[in-house]
Amino acid sequence: MKTAHEIRPGNVIMLDSKPWVVLKTETTRSGRNAAIVKLKLKNVLLDSTTETTFKGEDKLDDIILERLDCTYSYFADPMYVFMDSEYNQYDVEAENLGDAAAYIVDGIEDICQVTFYEGKAISVELPTTVIREVIYTEPSARGDTSGKVMKPATIAGNSTLSVADFVKTGDFIEIDTRTNEFKKRV
Template identity: 60%
Template structure:
């Protein structure tokens, strides 16, 4: 059990019998009233978000999730199928995939997250290397400050990249923010 004040972003807690992942916390201390912790959280089962305020001494049960290394196999609408090294297949619903859909490629290694032995989501590596399939040529003379242009990768996801990136270049993308990190070889 942890108090509300000890809960951090990324922790999974039980709220009203449902597992919730914490996406943001804010500690608020008032002069007259008791201090509170405002938490923004998302349900692991339904992907619905909510925001609540709790007293800083409220106790929560922290849930430990199981994780397994697996590679992406195929898409069977509406399920994404992953396979581990022992050839076990795990199905994750498309609505629980979140932003991971933007970066998935056949054979890509990731972690499948389980709750009560049911695959509920996927965690990708923090950076992925993808090839730019389309980008417009740079406009000459438009170089004041940090100038970015849109680029499209194979999955159809658009990333803002610097002007020097061209079609066919390989780039590193931060999967947590969806931002360009660097050009890759």
């Protein structure tokens, strides 16, 4: 069992005796109350989606499923194709990737874990951090040195996130895939 705040996109949990793939997690912390975790889930069997909310310390049944280390191969609309070390290919639906799809681009060599349920590839879990190139960001604002200054940047795959003010177009940055946050320039 895992607590709700330990659940990550790509995990498979049991709710009402049905398996659900976690597509997105959002944790909200407030000063007085306990953390609240909002999960976007997709039913593995019925292809239906739902959103639900848990307290951070609520226990959820995390299903231990077969997982294989794979690398991204190519995109065949609407499937992402991953390949294992023995050159077997596995198709994963684009909507099952959730937020992870923003970090899957051609030419990456990241080792992902493909999760299987009853022989079918149902989700992909990315490594904790990935390194991507900044495709575009505005130049730094002169004289703005007060505190932690952030600005928007577009990375490979056309997703946008906030980066530190010193990051320039063409830099490679490390991103935490659990929180979608900039960690450091590489």
